[in-house]
Amino acid sequence: MTFSTSVKVKTVASKTKVTYRWLRGDGSKSSVKSFALKGKGTKSVTVKETGTFKRDTKGWQAIQVLSPRAATSGKKYFSVSCGNDWTVLNPPHKSSAQVWVDEDNCRATLNGRISISGSRWVRYQWIVNGRVVDSDAVYVKGSRRVAHVIRTHDDFRGWAVLKIVGGPSSSRDYFKIDCRDWNPSPRVSVSISAPSTYYGSCPVARTFTGTISASHRGDVKYRWIRNGVAGGWESIHFSGYGSQSRTVSDSWSTSASGEAKRSIEVYNGPTSATAETKVICKSATPTPTPKPLPVQTPEPAASLTPGNNW
Missing domain, CATH: 2.60.40 (Immunoglobulin-like)
Structure with a gap:
């Protein structure tokens, strides 16, 4: 150079x-x-x-x-940039960049046009709110249109600039994404754990614990499968951003020895493995009945009969 x-x-x-x-x-x-x-x-x-x-x-x-x-x-x-069959556009070549934004529900399309004198490979960057979000190289003959799509789960606003590497940048174009209608089903995973085997007095209550993880915010419907029988649908809401987890639980009460199985099914999603636990009721030791003490009968008192010696 x-x-x-x-x-x-x-x-x-x-x-x-x-x-x-x-x-x-x-x-x-x-x-x-x-x-x-x-x-x-x-x-x-x-x-x-x-x-x-x-x-x-x-x-x-x-x-x-x-x-x-x-x-x-x-x-x-x-x-x-080395190792490619294109060169970075540098002055004195004339070049210009334009940008405009098409707004849609939960997305915005950044449209740009690169114009140069002649024809050559040009490297460019998309800058949103001061941060480079994408970069690429295209072969431009006079002018060429380029685009980048922003998808979001939340309301988002900002500005976009198309920058020619080694050349000029476009002016800023401001945009606002309205995402009130966004309510997708997040990607979900589920797991379950059972309490340990119980040996002791009954009745007793044992609790199964499940973990439901979601990829982003939204509602997740699930139900417990109890000994092979499906229960009613329940719902939990994930309000944070990014991957997150919530804990759910289900109790089993019994007054006799037995075993219980539980699994969790996600609506239109996965079903967990089956967890199992046992209860062994220990019979209460009966209280011994005290034996009655023997009753002692008093001996009759001696009596004196008048005789010769009186």
Whole structure:
């Protein structure tokens, strides 16, 4: 790539030496170079520097005049892409970009037109609210239309710009996406876990726990399958953004030994694996009945009969 600029010098001597060097965006500088001007008055000289790049590069170049009077030009930005059969459009080629936005329900189509002199490959970027959201390269012969679609689940507003890499950018076009009618079914996954086997006194209640995960906000309908019998439909609402999870539960109460199975079915979606638990009721130990103490019968009292010895 060749960089060139014009140096204008007002000379007051019959011979003036001009020294200069190139400044680069990576912090490096070229060696000091010079040329001589003869005669008095204002003179203009074009200086050039050629750079070779082995990989994709973005940067800037500027020229710094050291003498006869110090001065530094503004920065000239450039972009180079290697390994393709197209070249990045750089001045002095004439180019322009236009953009307009078509708004729709929960989407906006960014339309752009790239116009250049001649025909060549051109690399461009879509910028929305100051952030690059897409980039590509197209072959342009005179002019060509390009487009990018924004899809969203929520109301969204902003501005869009079509930028030619190494060239000009379009003016901003502002847009507003209204998404009140958006109510898609999110992508859903479901899992379930069972409580451990219970051994103890009854009656007892055991709780199954399920996890429902959704890809974005919206309503999800589900139902419990209890021992192979489907229950009524229930609904949960996901109000956040991005992937999220909610926990649901179902209780089983029993007063006798047995087992219970549960699974969760999502409406128009997946069904979880089946979880199983058991209850073993332990009989209560009867309270022993105390034995009655033996009743002691008192012996009859001795009686004296009058006799000879009285």
